[in-house]
Amino acid sequence: MSIWEYANPKKFMQTSAWALPWVMGLAVLSLVAGLIWGFFFTPDDFRQGSTVKIIYLHVPAAMMAINAWVMMLVTSLIWLVRRHHVSALAAKAAAPVGLTFTVIALVTGALWGQPMWGTWWAWDPRLTSFLILTLFYMGYIALWEAIENPDTAADLTAVLCLVGSVFALLSRYAVLFWNQGLHQGASLSLDKEENVADVFWFPLLVCIGGFVLLFVALVLMRTRTEIRARRLQALLARERLA
Amino acid sequence: MGALLSRDLRLAMRAGGGFGLGLAFFLLLAVLVPLGVGPEGGVLGKIAPGILWVGALLSCLLSLDRIFALDFEDGSLDLLATSPMPLEAVVAVKALAHWLVTGLPLTAVAPVLGVLLNLPVEGYGWLVLSLLLGTPALSVIGAFGAALVVGVKRGGLLLSLLVLPLYVPTLIFGAEVVKRGAAGLEVVVPLLLLAGITLGAAALLPFAAAAAIRVNLR
Numbered sequence: 001m002s003i004w005e006y007a008n009p010k011k012f013m014q015t016s017a018w019a020l021p022w023v024m025g026l027a028v029l030s031l032v033a034g035l036i037w038g039f040f041f042t043p044d045d046f047r048q049g050s051t052v053k054i055i056y057l058h059v060p061a062a063m064m065a066i067n068a069w070v071m072m073l074v075t076s077l078i079w080l081v082r083r084h085h086v087s088a089l090a091a092k093a094a095a096p097v098g099l100t101f102t103v104i105a106l107v108t109g110a111l112w113g114q115p116m117w118g119t120w121w122a123w124d125p126r127l128t129s130f131l132i133l134t135l136f137y138m139g140y141i142a143l144w145e146a147i148e149n150p151d152t153a154a155d156l157t158a159v160l161c162l163v164g165s166v167f168a169l170l171s172r173y174a175v176l177f178w179n180q181g182l183h184q185g186a187s188l189s190l191d192k193e194e195n196v197a198d199v200f201w202f203p204l205l206v207c208i209g210g211f212v213l214l215f216v217a218l219v220l221m222r223t224r225t226e227i228r229a230r231r232l233q234a235l236l237a238r239e240r241l242a
Numbered sequence: 243m244g245a246l247l248s249r250d251l252r253l254a255m256r257a258g259g260g261f262g263l264g265l266a267f268f269l270l271l272a273v274l275v276p277l278g279v280g281p282e283g284g285v286l287g288k289i290a291p292g293i294l295w296v297g298a299l300l301s302c303l304l305s306l307d308r309i310f311a312l313d314f315e316d317g318s319l320d321l322l323a324t325s326p327m328p329l330e331a332v333v334a335v336k337a338l339a340h341w342l343v344t345g346l347p348l349t350a351v352a353p354v355l356g357v358l359l360n361l362p363v364e365g366y367g368w369l370v371l372s373l374l375l376g377t378p379a380l381s382v383i384g385a386f387g388a389a390l391v392v393g394v395k396r397g398g399l400l401l402s403l404l405v406l407p408l409y410v411p412t413l414i415f416g417a418e419v420v421k422r423g424a425a426g427l428e429v430v431v432p433l434l435l436l437a438g439i440t441l442g443a444a445a446l447l448p449f450a451a452a453a454a455i456r457v458n459l460r
Contacts, residue, residue, distance in 0.1 A: 135407040142403050146394045155457040156390050160404065163386065163450050167408045170439065174411040177432070178418060 007084035009227050016220045023220065027213035034206030042199050054112045056204060060211035062105035065133065068098030068215060072140075073165050076158035086223065088154035089230070091161065092144055093222035097215060099137040106130055125175045132171050136164050150230065243327065243335050250339035254308075264301035264344045265351060271297040272355035283360040290359035291369070291420035297355075298348050298373060298416075299380060299409050303402055305344055306384040309336050310392040310455065319392075323459055329452040337378075337385040337448070345377030361424060368423025372436060376416040379440040382447050383408045389451035393458040412439055 006012045038056035045052040072091045079088040109127065110120040121127065143160055147153035254261045275293050276286055313319040322332050352373055353366050361369065387405035391397035415436040422429045 132407055132410055139404045139407060142400055143390065146391070146397065146400050152393065152457055152460065156454055159450055159454050159457075160390060163447070164408070167411065170411040171407075174414040174435075177435070178414045
């Protein structure tokens with residue numbers, strides 16, 4: 001039993017068909033629970049009032065926006081090294097989801113920034129990096145769309161993903177160098193004693209869990225769609241030959 | 243390699259090669275910006291470093307799809323790929339040729355446009371130096387982008403979507419050098435970072451570009 005079994009599309013389809021309802025159900029459950037808990041059963045912040053509650057959407061979405069790119073990087077590497085098609089399709093499937101999370105993070109940030117910073121947008125390092133990440137996602141998706149041959153597209157987008165990762169990191173540090181920020185430091189990190197007060201912290205953890213599960217569910221679903229589309233193409237091609 | 247370089251240079255110089263087009267675009271940009279922004283010297287001088295760097299970036303972009311597309315269409319890229327010279331070297335030479343016909347002339351005319359844009363006197367040396375150090379990175383990164391889209395018909399727009407985000411670090415450090423230089427501040431750090439990006443890109447990206455070309459020629 002190894003993870004490479006799931007490189008077999010049939011095996012992947014079987015297992016994901018079994019797992020998808022569970023992951024989706026858990027995602028919905030924890031998102032509903034976390035968001036209701038966060039929105040209605042936490043106190044208002046003494047300075048930010050109720051606007052602080054957007055954190056339950058903003059932080060998980062921003063986390064997953066970056067994690068989605070990391071996942072694409074890993075699956076692209078697996079595709080380049082071991083030529084497993086499911087891996088390439090998973091990377092393709094994850095890109096629009098990651099883009100959506102990036103946009104959610106930007107929009108919720110703007111909604112929060114208006115009352116708190118007095119502006120929808122500031123050229124702050126974090127905000128700018130996220131905008132650049134959006135561009136990287138768009139380029140990646142556009143390259144997938146532009147190339148007809150699926151294997152060529154998979155190869156080229158994988159190379160783009162590798163190079164893009166390096167340049168995304170470079171841009172992150174270049175942007176830090178370019179402007180000092182308005183954005184607060186990391187809300188969550190593993191090495192800090194206390195991140196945010198516990199009343200906000202526990203619902204936030206539930207929301208993050210929900211977003212992770214939602215991401216996994218969406219990627220599974222989209223990968224299944226891609227595999228089916230690929231099979232359909234194969235069937236059509238066979239029919240044309242016959 | 244020398245033969246390939248001189249061939250690419252000659253092709254670029256001859257009629258229809260597009261040499262000078264990028265330069266004309268750069269000049270136009272430097273004329274249009276004051277028309278749009280207004281003639282106040284203070285404002286222009288302040289934004290001149292950024293405008294000149296963005297202009298260099300865009301004029302570089304104009305001629306990128308010529309690096310591989312024509313050779314791909316008439317089959318000479320296949321010949322180059324099967325020649326004894328490694329494909330990585332082909333990419334490097336072609337990027338060099340692209341730099342010689344775009345980046346280098348851009349660097350040469352940039353001070354003149356700096357005058358048009360009212361760049362402070364202290365900035366000229368840094369402008370030339372930063373462009374000299376930074377534009378090779380633009381050509382190499384561009385060659386990588388061009389290698390990715392070489393098989394796509396009418397890939398020009400896609401090319402800019404792919405390449406411009408990759409230009410971000412070069413732009414930031416390059417413009418920062420000029421901005422700080424013009425203000426009389428310390429410039430060593432951004433200058434070294436800019437040189438680092440150019441060297442890193444020139445060392446590593448030919449491999450990625452060659453891999454992309456191999457995929458496209460498959």
